[in-house]
Amino acid sequence: MNLVEVKGVGKSFRGLHALSDVDFAVAEGEILGVIGPNGAGKTTLFNVVSGALRPDTGRVHLAGADVTGRSPDRIARAGMVRTFQLMRPFSSMTVLENVSLAAQHHRFGAKELRKHSLDVVERVGLGPWAHRAAPDLPTAGLKRLELARTLAMRPKVLLLDEVLAGLVPAEREPVLDLLATLREQEGVTLVFIEHIMAAVMRLADRVLVLDQGRVLAVGSPEEVTSDPRVIDAYLGEEPTRAEA
Ligand SMILES: Nc1ncnc2c1ncn2[C@@H]1O[C@H](COP(=O)(O)OP(=O)(O)O)[C@@H](O)[C@H]1O
Ligand SMILES: [Mg+2]
Incomplete structure (x- = not known):
């Protein structure tokens, strides 16, 4: 199909x-x-x-x-979800918060939202950065965050x-x-x-x-x-x- x-x-x-x-x-x-x-x-x-x-x-x-x-x-x-060539994270938020924001799209309960968002953050290899401010990420990290943002939307x-x-x-x-x-x-x-x-x-x-x-x-x-x-x-x- x-x-x-x-x-x-x-x-x-x-x-x-x-x-x-x-x-x-x-x-x-x-x-x-x-x-x-x-x-x-x-x-x-x-x-x-x-x-x-x-x-x-x-x-x-x-x-x-x-x-x-x-x-x-x-x-x-x-x-259907797309990534952007230039990623624009919400600068006042952590990596995890940025991903959670995208995941909210699914109207998860609070616990589930956090678990799903953490899973996605780890999956793209950003686990150690989860609680850091998103703009502190190096280029490769921003790319991963952009991917995480889209994956959070399943x-x-x-x-x-x-x-x-x-x-x-x-x-x-x-x-x-x-x-x-x-x-x-x-x-x-x-x-x-x-x-x-x-x-x-x-x-x-x-x-x-x-x-x-x-x-x-x-x-x-x-x-x-x-x-x-x-x-x-x-x-x-x-x-x-x-x-x-
Ligand atoms: N919003 C826009 N306004 C005016 N021209 C645009 C806009 N977006 C793309 N273009 C033009 O359309 C053409 C295709 O651009 P684009 O789709 O970005 O190409 P690619 O991603 O293959 O490099 C280019 O000539 C570009 O300058
Ligand atoms: Mg292009």
Whole structure:
């Protein structure tokens, strides 16, 4: 079954076609990677799918329901949650409080809320930081907090916008392991925008390639990375990406 279906989505900003006629589907439990050059429209696609932006054309379906134009909050309640590239923790709060705030979405009782929030904080490796002020976290910690914030909402579909950016290789591994575990143990469906091709190759079942707001290719990681159009538009421009 397709959990997410995006049909004919277009979005322009004052004449700039950030997205044109974008079609794709994500099966339940699938991991879809999204790649493409800077400015290709990847983040705009997440903005549209998660409800932050209304598309000019096209529809977004989640579990068969048309969620086009619904607020991010309503879409999150329906099970689809996205991470932000730049995380903005509530600065006067601790790491645990930030996560609890996101978890409140589930209307847990106080005890359950605390337990669930602590579980999530530990799961992303922030246990030792639970009671520290969120802004004191280093970059890698802020990235983990952003992931924790979304996990606290128990998503069915998680949209990840460059969660590995700014992390050194040793910090990436545990995040990749966590994402793989989320799918394997909880069946969470993942759509992840990522520049680090090694991560895409390792995690993705299929890869969607965007270029200038259009879908350039969709296929297995092997198919898209050997597609001459993809090499031309993206992989060829900076060969180290393919090796990184
Ligand atoms: N809110 C906005 N207002 C105007 N232009 C935007 C806005 N958001 C994105 N864009 C433009 O849309 C294009 C796609 O941007 P984006 O989706 O951020 O690309 P990517 O995430 O693939 O790097 C870029 O040219 C960008 O400048
Ligand atoms: Mg982006």
